[in-house]
Amino acid sequence: MTYFLAKTDPDTYSIENLKREGATTWNGVRNPQAVQVLKAMKKGDRVLIYHSQGQSAIVGLARVIGNSRPDPADAKSWLVDLKFQKKFPEPYITLSEVKQSKKFDAFALIKQGRLSIMEVPAPFITWLKQKGLVI
DNA sequence: GCCAACGTTGGC
């Protein structure tokens, strides 16, 4: 079971949208590196949902409910089905908090600002567990 | 809204 992080612009699709719908097909990822990450997603994996506008923060958790697959409508794009798991309590974990901790400089969230989907390093998961945000 | 940092495209 692997943890990933996926960015979304909340003006387009927010954690509230996901909560309301219960599940969604995550699409529109065309960047080759992000597609590689998507390809690795398997049923049962977890996905931290990150809002990349406004507060820039990790706002909730989803679960991968089916292996990722090519987008039939776009040869360069991949899809994955996600199910809403939970919305984190506020205050959210902000990008600035993650940066300030200095412990996660190798995390692509910090190191590679424009990557929209990434794997989450184990120490960060440990940190989230200590905060009680994930089990 | 601005702009830095990147990614993509297309002419050569």
Place this chain on the structure above:
DNA sequence: GCCAACGTTGGC
């Protein structure tokens, strides 16, 4: 295959 021009993302 290089690289200039252009487009996009995302933090601020």
